[in-house]
Amino acid sequence: xxxxxxxxxxxxxxxxxxxxxxxxxxxxxxxxxxxxxxxxxxxxxxxxxxxxxxxxxxxxxxxxxxxxxxxxxxxxxxxxxxxxxxxxxxxxxxxxxxxxxxxxxxxxxxxxxxxxxxxxxxxxxxxxxxxxxxxxxxxx
Numbered sequence: 001x002x003x004x005x006x007x008x009x010x011x012x013x014x015x016x017x018x019x020x021x022x023x024x025x026x027x028x029x030x031x032x033x034x035x036x037x038x039x040x041x042x043x044x045x046x047x048x049x050x051x052x053x054x055x056x057x058x059x060x061x062x063x064x065x066x067x068x069x070x071x072x073x074x075x076x077x078x079x080x081x082x083x084x085x086x087x088x089x090x091x092x093x094x095x096x097x098x099x100x101x102x103x104x105x106x107x108x109x110x111x112x113x114x115x116x117x118x119x120x121x122x123x124x125x126x127x128x129x130x131x132x133x134x135x136x137x138x139x140x
Contacts, residue, residue, distance in 0.1 A: 001053040004028070005128030006043060007094065007120045008057060008074045013039055014120025016128040017050060023136075025128035027121040036080045044084035055087055058094025058127040092131045094123070 001022050007014035010033060017028040028050075031042055047055055057078045062068040067075060075091060082089050 002051055003054045003056060003128060003132065004043075004047050004050065004052040005092075005124045005131065006055065006057045006077075007124040007127055008070075008077050009033065009120055010070075010073075012120040013043070014122070014124035015043070015046065016121065016124035017052070018128060018132060022132055025125045025132060027125050030121045036077055037084075040077060040080040040084045043081055044087070047085060047087050052087055055081065055085070055089045056092045056127060056131045057081070057089060058123070059091040060094050092127060094127045094130075 001018075002020055003018040003022050005016040005018075005025070007016075013031045013033060015028040015031070016025050018025055029046065031039065033039055034042075043055070046052075057074050059074040059078075060068050060071040062071075074094075078089050078091055
């Protein structure tokens, strides 16, 4: 079962896609934000084209555990996406996904100059990786 993760931003939307076994998360694509409905339609089409069985949207929270402004935007995007596709859509805590993506790029030895810019695609990988690890069946 393929899973698509979405890092929803104000300017860019990062996407990550799992392999068919839902074990490996890979960067997939970054799309430019146009409008909520158009973005949702584009994500729904990409999910359908890639035989995705589940869409995971990262949602951020404030210190009290309530969705912050970006988290509320992600929830509204999730609702718009649910109207565009029959594929199940779930929200997933994306806390620190961008910081984790930045740390991963540092660990990979990417130069400071090349680390500049958006990390939406890699943040989506972090969201997907977190979701897959938390929902992986336990094997003894």
